Amino acid sequence: MDWTRNPLVAAYFAVENEYDGDSVVYAYEKSGYVSTDAIPDPFDLDVVARFIPSHITPRITAQAGLFTIHPKPQQPFSSDQLTKLVIKQAFRKDLKYTLYKFGVHRAALFPGLDGLAKHIEWLKTDEY
Numbered sequence: 001m002d003w004t005r006n007p008l009v010a011a012y013f014a015v016e017n018e019y020d021g022d023s024v025v026y027a028y029e030k031s032g033y034v035s036t037d038a039i040p041d042p043f044d045l046d047v048v049a050r051f052i053p054s055h056i057t058p059r060i061t062a063q064a065g066l067f068t069i070h071p072k073p074q075q076p077f078s079s080d081q082l083t084k085l086v087i088k089q090a091f092r093k094d095l096k097y098t099l100y101k102f103g104v105h106r107a108a109l110f111p112g113l114d115g116l117a118k119h120i121e122w123l124k125t126d127e128y
Helices: 007-015 058-062 089-101 113-124
Strands: 002-004 023-028 049-051 065-069 082-087
Touching (some): 007 023, 058 065, 082 089
Antiparallel strands (some): 002 065
16 A cells, blocks of 8 residues: 655645545554565565655655555555544645645656646646
């Protein structure tokens, strides 16, 4: 599962696209990471664990990306260390604009021409 260590990035992805309902951000509070030096194949684990990949793309770095590895990915993920944060629908558009003012936007999170183009399109149109 794809996560971020930056709550502002999580909020951006929750409100990036127009939607008529509330958005949700989940925070998973668990310490420690899988070390690929100690465990070369993290899919051999029998518990949910956090894994920080090599920064093989600029997006992983820009998004402060990390992943969780799930031994039973077909089962819903639940944990007492999982917190659900609701962003009300009425606040979604305002939050997206506030995040933009703090430098959290498509061009920053998706380095390259595609992210820049989408960001300019958002700036120059009256769309959500």
